Amino acid sequence: MxxxxxxxxxxxxxxxxxxxxxxxxxxxxxxxxxxxxxxxxxxxxxxxxxxxxxxxxxxxxxxxxxxxxxxxxxxxxxxxxxxxxxxxxxxxxxxxxxxxxxxxxxxxxxxxxxxxxxxxxxxxxxxxxxxxxxxxxxxxxxxxxxxxxxxxxxxxxxxxxxxxxxxxxxxxxRAEMFSRSLWQHLLLAFGSLGLAFIVGLPLGIAIFMARPLRKPVLTLLNMLQTIPSLALFGIMIPIFGWVAAHVPGAADLGVAGIGPFPALMALFLYALLPVVSNTWVGLSSVSPAVRDAALGIGMTPAQVLRQVELPLALPVVLAAVRIVLVQNIGLAVIAGLIGGGGFGSFVFQGLNQTAMDLILLGALPTIFLALVAGIGLDLVIETLSRQKHRSTP
Amino acid sequence: MIAKLFLTLAAALLAALLFTPESFTEVFRPLTHNNAPPIYLQTSLLRLTLSHLALVGIAVTASTLVAVAGGVLVTRPAGREFLPLARTITSVGQTFPPVAVLALAVPAMGFGAGPTLVALFLYGLLPVFENTLTALSTLPPSVLEAARGMGLTRRQRLWQVELPLALPVILAGVRLTAVISLATATIGSTVAAKTLGEVIIAGLLSANPAFVVQGGLITGLLAILIYEAFQRLESWSAHRAGLIRPQ
Known part of the structure; x- marks a missing residue:
């Protein structure tokens, strides 16, 4: 040619x-x-x-x-x-x-x-x-x-x-509602990420240290991912409605079957798998020689974990942050369908009224947030893994 | 062994749910209140499942064909100029939320199956394209050299050497696309596509958890079975191409 x-x-x-x-x-x-x-x-x-x-x-x-x-x-x-x-x-x-x-x-x-x-x-x-x-x-x-x-x-x-x-x-x-939706959207995406880390990081460490736990935990978390988002969001409503009504003190902690809480929980459940599996993968990829050397200079296993293994696993763990954040910024749109707020409320309102401009008002900022989060975190991860390569010749 | 048993059970449960949904009436009744119907009957679950699968099947087939063709094109000398752009588009494009893509397809296509199909197609391109690109650009140079040395033409090398070797990785991309599309298609029902999402949305609108669970369960079972089927296909193609893969 x-x-x-x-x-x-x-x-x-x-x-x-x-x-x-x-x-x-x-x-x-x-x-x-x-x-x-x-x-x-x-x-x-x-x-x-x-x-x-x-x-x-x-x-x-x-x-x-x-x-x-x-x-x-x-x-x-x-x-x-x-x-x-x-x-x-x-x-x-x-x-x-x-x-x-x-x-x-x-x-x-x-x-x-x-x-x-x-x-x-x-x-x-x-x-x-x-x-x-x-x-x-x-x-x-x-x-x-x-x-x-x-x-x-x-x-x-x-x-x-x-x-x-x-x-x-x-x-x-809708300027006022827009800024409220923005905060709700960010709260859903970052809040679920934070919760997933509070639960997922210890869980990832646990399956790294206790081998028999690994398969059941990862299988369960994998199965959660197969539930379509629409259904997972939907099923959180009756579950947490029931919890809020029947478990004493739950409602005071903010547990509710309406509003953003069920959406937050659904996003949290989706976020668990990347956090847990990346923590485990990151920890497993630390070379045994490094671990032995740290133990050899007299560090306790807890010190090795905190000062050697976790820092070395950081880039892989951060990759989970990127996956979760990009995914949850997108999925948080579904919250709009179940009254959880966020930019999804504009999208679904727009779809109901066939008002295309309203759909754009919800969809464009969501895409923008996901793009900025994705590209920004890629840069952070690249910086950290370069530093790691520099410090471990 | 346990996995096999589990898969057989999943398949049996799916078949039972689709062919004799009434037999699950008592199972789902505790999830309803005020005598709401426990089983979705407006449209048969089987029909919704079939149209759901048809939608996903068409979209995934189309995106696989286009994405593999694109992946082959940008790794040939004639298309190499597009490689940097293609790489960036795939990595950036995958951060686009599927729901947003679906919502944006509506202004262009109107309501119904159309926008869902377009969104699934567009979104499905990226994982397949990425995997095709990775597979074709990381083939062992010695094998390619040997094929060239045997006197195979470019076309023969592509069809008889490169594609068979890349197939397992390409299939892994198709698997990802299929599983994502299966879940995203349910959201298509918010724009009036006939999918299992209809059952879930009916449940959301009438505050009937039984419908939500039904729709979710069937979609989840389908996802598990499709995932597994693709993994079998991948290891079969890897064996066929003579690649040794740890199981």
Whole structure:
């Protein structure tokens, strides 16, 4: 293929993918205009959506970026810069379209991002990802980029440029409930993680020291994972409702069959397996020579565990934190279905009312949280395992 | 031995639940109150299970075909340019919550089986792709060298050497995808897909734990059996390819 068509080698194959995605994005409607939030809207394309020549200017700018990305062998830094510029342009266009199309004083109409916007955004996001993956930045640079991206995202939202878009209007109508949902969501995800560590870490140590316990404990925890989340969340309600009503003192401790408690318990149960099995795997991977040496210099078994084995097992245990946190941030959405709060309440309310913007208001921050948690913890784990390699030659 | 007995029991229990659900009336009655029906009868459990499995089967087959093809493509010289991007997408994409993916498919697809199918398909791509990539890029170089030395063409090497050797690891990815999809499909019922989630949601709405347990139990049993079936398939393919794997 390559030898048959020499001119093609001057083109970057990934650049072709981004250009094709972006071109379709430019061709499809940028936004949807809806007379009210429930009805199906009408697509408006980029040229028509922006006032005057702005549409042409933005379209040409985006096309130029995509075309520049087509050439193979451009500097990666330049590509990254272009992609970021493209992301900025697509957000600029979305905000401008919403400002221009929203009739003054109309509280019912909605301008939502449509396929065109999402594809443009995707094309530039992929372009940025590709450039970053090839640049292979070090841990610090990646941490700085993550922080920068989070800051930029928050900055764009805080600037008010997108305030006229549908999702932000839904947000404005529920700002208070949104921050409450955010805290509930974080409480569910981090609270279940904390509980899983309080119970799982000792359990992992126990099955490491007492071999016969290992199989039954891991089998039981594995079986818990096969219960579909919807059912596990559902079954917690009657169980803890009963406990709260019949066990004296339980209700005072916060045990309840309604609200966030059953959801917290379901997430806790899902989180146990990664914590217990990774603790055990981490401890088992400590070399016997290291253990013997620690015992040889006169440490007690408890000291060996605390000062040698657990620190060495730390990266593997932290990998469990990553698994649990990413998984539970996602699963906590289900809590919305059983009245447990969190971003899931927006998602399921939106599904019930077929209000797509409300679904986005719940789903987008959930994805954002999961992404930041996943990437951030990857960086922490990488840092720690490097330190470990450095200290044990 | 114990595992085998346990699996046989699981299969028998599943069959009994699906074919003669009425015989479990007394088992589930203690879970209900105010004379609520103990067994879900609006749609037969068997039919829901079949449509649940069909949904998962279609999605998993589609994502396996696309993901393996993609994995092969990016490990060939022609597709190597896509490798860094593909790796990043798989690791980042797997942090996307399945529920959010499902919810986002609704605006694009409307209600029903469509968005569930799309969400399961998209989400299922990643584990299979990741495993295909790992398997194909960590094959022993000596084996590949020998295949080249024997005069096999690229295509022959792929079909007769690389893919058979990679199969156990690819199947492990498919297993992961199948088990995740099986559980995620229940959530599809919140957007009106016909799955076992319907039973669970009916239980949630009418505060009837018997329904919740039924739906959960059947899905859980299916997950255990499918997991086990794939593990058998994996060790069979490993034996066939002449790989020695510790059991």
């Amino acid at each position: 390559r030898f048959a068509l020499p001119p093609l080698s001057a083109l970057s194959p990934t650049g072709l993918l981004f250009a094709a995605t972006g071109a379709i994005g430019l061709w499809l409607p940028l936004v949807q205009f809806k007379p009210n939030r429930i009805v199906a809207g009408q697509g408006v394309d980029l040229i028509a959506a922006l006032p005057g020549p702005a549409g042409w200017a933005v379209a040409l700018g985006m096309a130029a970026i995509l075309a520049l990305g087509l050439a193979a062998g451009r500097g990666l830094g330049l590509r990254l810069g272009l992609a970021v510029l493209g992301l900025g342009l697509s957000l600029f266009a979305l905000g401008l379209a919403a400002r221009g199309l929203m009739p003054e004083g109309n509280r019912m109409a909605r301008v939502s991002p449509a396929a065109g916007f999402w594809l443009q955004f995707l094309a530039f996001a992929l372009m940025a990802t590709d450039a970053l993956a090839r640049l292979r930045p070090g841990i610090r640079t990646r941490a700085a980029i993550l922080a920068g991206a989070v800051a930029a995202g928050t900055g764009v939202l805080a600037s008010g440029w997108l305030d006229r878009t549908s999702v932000m209007i839904e947000y404005a109508a």
